[in-house]
Amino acid sequence: MLTCLEHFPNELLFHVFRYTDTRDLFHGFYGLNQRFISLLKSLQNRSLIIEKNESKLICVFHCQIHKLVVDTCLNIDFTKFPHLKSLILYDLTENHLSQIRSKLMPNLTYLSVASTNTSWYLTDLLSCIFSDELPSLTTVQLQNPIPAYSNISFNISLSLRSIAVCCRSSYIIVNILSCCPNLRKLQMIVNENQLVLFYNTTIVSNYSVKTFILSDVYSMIDSNDIIKLLEYMPNIERFRLSFTCSVPFIDFARIVVDRSPHLDEFDCHIEMSTDDDMTCIESLHQLHPALKRITFTSDEIGYRTYSTD
Structure with a gap:
């Protein structure tokens, strides 16, 4: 007897979906039938890489995204991701920076700015990180070199537990x-x-x-x-x-x-x-x-x- 994917029980489909990219799930299964729509809507702890305009995909999965990788200079409305915990930025823009605040990202625990970033906004981001703006933030990775004489405002941050920093000065470390x-x-x-x-x-x-x-x-x-x-x-x-x-x-x-x-x-x-x-x-x-x-x-x-x- 020929077995179709639709014959699989929900438990097995959930297992398969766990190892499938969110974008592939959207293009492969969303809209197939009401059962698959319901299954996709019930997935949790999803990751998403944004490289272009993904408005339709975001509209479907926005409440299920816990990890977001942004590899574009396009404006992104982070308020569409109410359960966001992990954010990786390859191109830090003024739009991105303005939204890295606890009132817009109350659950953010992990933040990374990748090495390809050469943004002028890095110093402002550091001043935000080392403050009380992000009380849930525990882990930070900054792979872009921090200038030795950056005008960074350092304030007490009680939440930070792990920091990786690319620096040119002991001033930053101290x-x-x-x-x-x-x-x-x-x-x-x-x-x-x-x-x-x-x-x-x-x-x-x-x-x-x-x-x-x-x-x-x-x-x-x-x-x-x-x-x-x-x-x-x-x-x-x-x-x-x-x-x-x-x-x-x-x-x-x-x-x-x-x-x-x-x-x-x-x-x-x-x-x-x-x-x-x-x-x-x-x-x-x-x-x-x-x-x-x-x-x-x-x-x-x-x-x-x-x-x-």
Whole structure:
């Protein structure tokens, strides 16, 4: 007997729809019959990528969208998505920025501005994030470089728990640590342009940060800068470091262990800027249990790379 999709029970269709793109559901099933219309209307926690005018699709699914990816400069009315929790912007416009407010997005918990964005509105967005404008916001990812001397208004933000920021200055990091007392995870992405580190800064300890991730593929930051950063985050439990080290790795590891009494995990991809014949891998493993997964490889002239990959 020939079996059609319409013969499937609702439970099986719901399972299939869970793995189907919202746009494909709209074009493939909406309007097919009353049963499928009712099934689509009952779906929850949907994601939608907007790349063009999607007025018809939005009209059908707007109350079911929890995650929205905006890859267009077109004006978007975010009030049409009353249950929006996650927003990813590839082109931040004045229209987008004006709507990132708690009264228009009361459920927003995740906000990301992607690396392709070169908007003039980034500073205004940061001033909005680090304020009481978005009391439900817990996670922020800013992949566009923040200028070293941005005129950002930093105010206390009690909701933020996780921040990933691409920056050119320790000024940004220090202010984030001081204005986010409940921050648990900080990721610092170092830009290839000149980095300004620790100018006229006072130590503001943030005891809530447990995870610190550093990504510096351009070798703009060295081990002394990281050691300085540790003074601001005394309760770190998890490290993930990718940078070029200018001192014997065993010396750097000792300082990290001494200044991180709660250390539990240490992941790394650390290249040496000089031949590191002082570091014995067995001695390194004995420093702390979190370092036991570290191995090293050497290039043809003896320069090492320490890794937990």
